Amino acid sequence: MANTPHPFETLTPQRVVESIESLGLWLPGEPFALNSYENRVYSVTDDDRRRWVAKFYRPGRWSDAQILEEHAFLAELAEADVSAGSVWADANGRTLHEVDGFRFSLFAHVSGQAPELDNPEHLFALGALIGRIHAVARSRAFDQRPVFDIPSMVEESRERVVGARWLDARQRQAYERTLDALAPLMQARAWPASALQRVHGDCHLGNMLGRDDRFALVDFDDCAMAPAIQDLWMLLTAQTPEEWQMQLSEVIEGYEESIEFDRRELEWIETLRTLRLIRHTAWLTARWDDPAFPRAFPYVAESAYWDQHIRTLEQQRFALDDSRWLV
Structure with missing residues (x-):
């Protein structure tokens, strides 16, 4: 009997795009996979040239309550004007979304390079x-x-x-x-x-x-x-x-x-x-x-x-x- 594929093996670029576009955004280009192993993370750009980071959470790792508590912390930091990669919310205030069993969120893109620890x-x-x-x-x-x-x-x-x-x-x-x-x-x-x-x-x-x-x-x-x-x-x-x-x-x-x-x-x-x-x-x-x-x-x-x-x-x-x- 064939082995059951890991859920992330079914997360194709097309599925990523369709999931994000289900939120009302349109992506004219392909998602770019970022270096992440625990989750699957992609850089995307919408038709207004806004850049986003889409995180697809590893199935079975965190509960919805645990993820939303992370998001609530980020909202507190944004309110305090602390630079911490804010999470996007839809018109109903939802920050955690789900399509075909995949939970995901969008975060504001943060540009730049890693710091130098000898500086x-x-x-x-x-x-x-x-x-x-x-x-x-x-x-x-x-x-x-x-x-x-x-x-x-x-x-x-x-x-x-x-x-x-x-x-x-x-x-x-x-x-x-x-x-x-x-x-x-x-x-x-x-x-x-x-x-x-x-x-x-x-x-x-x-x-x-x-x-x-x-x-x-x-x-x-x-x-x-x-x-x-x-x-x-x-x-x-x-x-x-x-x-x-x-x-x-x-x-x-x-x-x-x-x-x-x-x-x-x-x-x-x-x-x-x-x-x-x-x-x-x-x-x-x-x-x-x-x-x-x-x-x-x-x-x-x-x-x-x-x-x-x-x-x-x-x-x-x-x-x-x-x-x-x-x-």
């Missing part, structure tokens, strides 16, 4: 942007979005990875042993519930666009309840104490134009880094039925990848015990 002006501007976002974010909490909880996130990732078909017995044993050692170290450097707030959740370079020192943060698909430092630590990429302190100083100075930053949160950076490493590999294994993943990440099916992943996690045991330039 102090860019770091200051990014800190200022995230500070403005967090000033709005702290006004209320998410009810539907995920919460950064170490035990549940680590256990979910463990279940996905140990069930993957690529690990041999030795690797599976080593992986579980490493997670058993990491979990208490992570918990010892965990955040209290009082530190949780609404965050973007995935502040990597691909989600920051702009020119000069004016940037926007886009794609709030991973927004969650987490400590504020979750949206800042990936900006700190330096490999020496002096450069790291420079980056931190610029980011925090920009951030505190809008809101105070609790520097005690710096102690959670390695915990969050470890959590991201664990969850990223679990995500790759969980999405392997999507044909885009074997094409983009073929190395996941190789034994060497798993040996390296386990070594990287083992190294995080030492990083969790090291303050890493925090003073």
Whole structure:
């Protein structure tokens, strides 16, 4: 019996166009697929030369309530004049649409390039942007979005990875042993519930666009309840104490134009880094039925990848015990 095709395999360019045009827009050209794996995202231009980003949500990932909570957050940011890729609403105020089982939304196109994290002006501007976002974010909490909880996130990732078909017995044993050692170290450097707030959740370079020192943060698909430092630590990429302190100083100075930053949160950076490493590999294994993943990440099916992943996690045991330039 033939395998059931993944839903995204049926999302043809024609289907994308027809879905968007069902909202009353006309697209004279073809959609251009953007670099996205979790969802399917396209750049489109309507007959008024307005540029849009159409996001087709991965079936079964988020509930309607979770997606609409993301959109409500974006509406708050737009009201506060914060650059965050606003979502389009139809005449009835709907931001989430559905055609043939595909849920999708349209977002205002944001132009520009990724920032340079060795540029102090860019770091200051990014800190200022995230500070403005967090000033709005702290006004209320998410009810539907995920919460950064170490035990549940680590256990979910463990279940996905140990069930993957690529690990041999030795690797599976080593992986579980490493997670058993990491979990208490992570918990010892965990955040209290009082530190949780609404965050973007995935502040990597691909989600920051702009020119000069004016940037926007886009794609709030991973927004969650987490400590504020979750949206800042990936900006700190330096490999020496002096450069790291420079980056931190610029980011925090920009951030505190809008809101105070609790520097005690710096102690959670390695915990969050470890959590991201664990969850990223679990995500790759969980999405392997999507044909885009074997094409983009073929190395996941190789034994060497798993040996390296386990070594990287083992190294995080030492990083969790090291303050890493925090003073």
